[in-house]
Amino acid sequence: MKANSSPSGVNRRVLLSSLALLPVLSGASAPAIAQTQTAQGSSLDAWSDGPAKRAILDFVRATTDQASSNFVPPEERIATFDQDGTLWVEHPIYSQVMYCLDRVPAVVEKEPKLRDVEPFKTVLSGNREAIAKLSLHDLEKILVVTLTGMSVDEFNEEAGKWLTTAKDGRWKRPYTDLIYQPMLEVMQYLRSNGFRTYIVTGGGQDFVRVYSDRTYGVPPEQVVGTAGGTKFAYRKDGTPFLTKEPKLLLNDDKAGKPEGIHLMIGRRPRAAFGNSDGDREMLEYTGAGPGARLMMLVLHDDPKREYAYGPAQGLPETKVGTFSQALYDEAKKKNWTVISMKNDWKRVFAFEA
């Protein structure tokens, strides 16, 4: 395990700084996930005309035109997308961390002795300030207890249920509504041109798989994420099942992203999309291959429609989805495309008018 990460792949420094902002226990009770945001058509309507949109169009044209020297055979058309901050909102806290906090009451119900044990006691109190002060060790305990120790089927059911009811604090919508319409369009556009779109996320692979297909049109086998081990065993009646184990197999962040891509896909991507220092190595690895390549970084510079953080905003580097000045400089030097949310996106969310 890398020093800075938990088994759930959540950077702990990020976690701590984010907890201060969180709208504790979203515990909503509302309607279902929007089912309408999946693959159809291939327009880039939510994009303004500009260098970012042009980079996408040029890349697809070059790689799919048989007459082009940059033509890429369909089987090699792999595009990888970071999730948090690239495909959906990550600010002020990763949705998966909200899930873990929201899961604490259910865990305590099953194991009542945890009720008066820290850090569960504090989480149950709902006291935001106290929760924000939890130690790294305490947070680790919460993540392990809420993400492992149950069967894969139970986990899928619980996470699926949460996603239909939990709502974010600002938009009062299910988290899966908070996906970026322009990025969904890029995924659809790439797919309609023979690319396979993969999510390559520091978040939990099993967690993202629960909603990736209906939310992004990305099937479970095309989700690469931070992954723990499972353990095969038999129930009393002889039925085999898998239990989620507190054992880290892949820390899919930073250098772990190209490593995870090799493990799970076995091919170098042709296009890669990210928004933070955690995506740097994935973009470098993508860019190091021959032929036409597309590397893009989403810059959160739109406090009105979403959030502003990163180099353009001069915010500290300890926030969620750190986009450091060094990464910004590397992008400029290597001709990666920095997407300005403010200027390049006509529309951020599908639910906007």
Added chain:
Amino acid sequence: MKANSSPSGVNRRVLLSSLALLPVLSGASAPAIAQTQTAQGSSLDAWSDGPAKRAILDFVRATTDQASSNFVPPEERIATFDQDGTLWVEHPIYSQVMYCLDRVPAVVEKEPKLRDVEPFKTVLSGNREAIAKLSLHDLEKILVVTLTGMSVDEFNEEAGKWLTTAKDGRWKRPYTDLIYQPMLEVMQYLRSNGFRTYIVTGGGQDFVRVYSDRTYGVPPEQVVGTAGGTKFAYRKDGTPFLTKEPKLLLNDDKAGKPEGIHLMIGRRPRAAFGNSDGDREMLEYTGAGPGARLMMLVLHDDPKREYAYGPAQGLPETKVGTFSQALYDEAKKKNWTVISMKNDWKRVFAFEA
């Protein structure tokens, strides 16, 4: 790491018992891999009419007929195939182990000090009896040295080169010629009916990926195998690359097969094919889901055209690809289909008349 396995996923007991039989250092110099054996058509011509062929046809009919209560939507159509002994010849020794032994001279050339060090000295001697007597610890050293420590690109190049020149001892053909024509037909038939075919092998994931596409029509991203970690780093000129590390991430054998399927695919297969006790858990896991399921085991009962080993032959359980009496009994009890190579296959290899 499980007690009985090496980082390359090769069962050590099997290895030892097989080494006695091996035609040491195939080191051939011959033509190229047959490129003709990949997906086309979907007939089952190499199959005799009988219960095995009927089971395949019935399963595909039931799962693809929209009017059937057993209809399976295309995205759920996953079929998994063990490789050694199920898709190609594993007897008397796994091809990958031959690769490792054949690689020793090249490794020694790069690190001359190994020339007089055991076990490399013995391998270089070409003395079959001495090689067969190598200790487990010695074999482990050979596997680690020949499969790790180089870049992913170097490994791919070396393994690819070996596959075009090495030949097996009995048929004097490249190993990739020794794939079972009937199994290739099943893969093609399933694919032409919307199934995705995955290889789920105890062999090395990176090794199998080198030839899986041209040999079986299975692309690298659909190969799940025993997998080691890689390490992302930069060359002096700043180019990023991945190095194969001697660190086991997934021991894809026995219980490791369903665990690997969950990690890499994230869906339960609808059909699974194997030939040994190493495939038991994969077949059990496949069979434990609802709806129509197909579980098949290849029985090697054809000493004339291939080999005979397993319960029908009363051979000891220490041979390659152990097919125990217990597995045979379980198959009968659970209505898994045991494929008799002798009776169910009209033709074993594509190169046969």
